[in-house]
Amino acid sequence: MMKKKLVLIRDIGNYEGREVTLAGWVYNRRSSGKVRFVLLRDGTGIIQCVFSEKDVAPDIFELSDRIPQESSVYVKGVVRKDLRAPGGYELVASNMEVIQIAEDYPITPKEHGIEFLMKYRHLWLRSRRQHAIILIRARLIRAIRDYFDNQGFILVDTPILTPAAVEGTTTLFEVDYFGMKTYLTQSGQLYNEPNAAAFNKVYCFGPTFRAEKSKTRRHLTEFWMVEPEVAFADLEDIMDLAEDFLCYIVARVLSECQEQFKVLERDITKLEAVKKPFPRLTYTEAVKKLNEHGNPTKWGDDFGGDEETILSSLYDRPLMITHYPAQCKAFYMKRDPNDENLALGVDVLAPEGYGEIIGGGEREDDLKTLEKRIMEHKLPREAFEWYLDTRRYGTFPHSGFGLGVERTVAWLCGLSHVRETIPYPRMLEKIYP
RNA sequence: UCCAGCGUAGCUCAAUGGUGGAGCAUCCGGCUGUUAACCGGAGGGUUGCAGGUUCGAGUCCUGCCGCUGGAGCCA
Structure with a gap:
C-alpha cells in the first residue's frame, strides 16, 4: 500500500x-x-x-x-x-x-573469515565493500567498451564452445557436444584474427575458462577478458594502444568511482600516477634487473609471481616487458626477425606488485612458419585449417592483446585476491554458490 | 600434485596435559542523536571425524576429512 x-x-x-x-x-x-x-x-x-x-x-x-x-x-x-x-x-x-521479517541473517556486522563469506557470497554482495568492488568492475567494463567503440573497433564476439585448444599445453574444460569432444574457450584470440581481416579493428569481450589447478590469489577458472586485434599493426603499435587504453580506463574509473574508492580506503594517488609514457624493458633487460635485486632468474626462465612482483614494484606505473624467449610463448606469436629465439610479445605488469594484467603481441603471418609451429607444438593440424586460411588468402601483419578484467579490478581496488572482483568466483574445486 | 598453518558457541577468537571462556549475534531490560552506539542480565558446546598414549586429552601421537596461504602450473 x-x-x-x-x-x-x-x-x-x-x-x-x-x-x-x-x-x-x-x-x-x-x-x-x-x-x-x-x-x-x-x-x-x-x-x-x-x-x-x-x-x-x-x-x-x-x-x-x-x-x-x-x-x-x-x-x-x-x-x-x-x-x-x-x-x-x-x-x-x-x-x-x-x-x-528476515530471521537470523548470517552475516552480522562483525568480522568474518573468508571461508564463511564465500559460502554466503550471494549475501556478502549486499555489504558496502563488496558493493563498491562490483560497481567499480561495472564501471571499468563500461570504460573498456567505450574506449574500443570510440576508437573505431567493432565488437565481434567469439565462440565459447570451441573444437580445439588455443594452446595445447593448457588444461581445458571438456564439454560433451552431442557426443563430440569440445572445450570451453581459453581465449578469443584465434577467432579475432580472421575477424580482423573482415573488420580491420575488432575486439571480443567475454568469459574464458582455464582448468588449471592453480591455487593462488591471481587465478580463477572462469574469468573475463577483453581482446582487441588490429590489422596491419606491429608490436610497437599494439604497445602504444595498450598504453593509451590503460590510461583511459584508469582515468575513467577514477573520475566515476570516487565514493567507492573511499569505501575501499584505496590510496588513489597510486592510480593517478598512471600516465604516459610507461616504462618498457626487454625480457633480457628485465632478467638483468632481477639479478641486480638478488633474484636468481636465469635467461630462458619464465617469470613467476615473485619475479613479476619485484619488477612491477620498481615503477609507479604499468611496466611493459617485451621480447620474451620464444619457448615461453604461444605458437602463433611472431619471432623477432633480428633474433629467432625471441618472440614479438609484450606483457604489461600492473604496479604495486599486482603482476600481469595484459599479454599480447604480433602474430605470425607466414603460412609455412605457422604450419611448422603447429607441428612443433604437436597440435592437431586439422582443427586449425580455418585459422590457417587467414594466412592463405591475403595474409597481413596484425597484432593484439588480452586484458584480464579481474586482475585489473584487483589492482584498481587494491585487493589482495581476485576472488572478490567477480560476483561469483569459480576457483579450484569451488563452484558454490 | 607438493609444502606450511589452521579446525573450540551462529560468527571472530581465548583456554600450561587437570572444572571449556570472551566479544559480536539472539532473547529480556535501560538510555532523547546513535555512527560496527553504549550499559545490565539470560540462553547457547558430541572442541571436524576415527583410533591411540595417559589416572586424566580441546591440548600429545597416527590416519582421514575440510579450510586457508604458498609453490608448481598458468598470456
Missing part, C-alpha cells in the same frame, strides 16, 4: 524537505531510548531513517527497535539535510511497512 512513487536513495538529494517512500533492506539499527535509527539499504545507497516517539504510531516505534537485519521494508518520511548523517541526508520517518 505504501508502494507508490518509490525514490532511490542515490537520488535522495533531489527531494530535500519533501515526503518520499523508500523501499529496501535494514542494513543495521541503533537505538537511544526515545530515538531509533534504522539504516536502510536499497542497492543504490544507504540512508539513516530516524524514528522518534512523537512522529510515529506506537506499534511502528516498537517495530523500529525490533526489525531484524536485512528485513525488507517500505519507509515513508521527510528528507532532511543533516551533517551528522553519513551521506549528508537522513529520513525523518513517519511510517514503515514490513514486506518480510
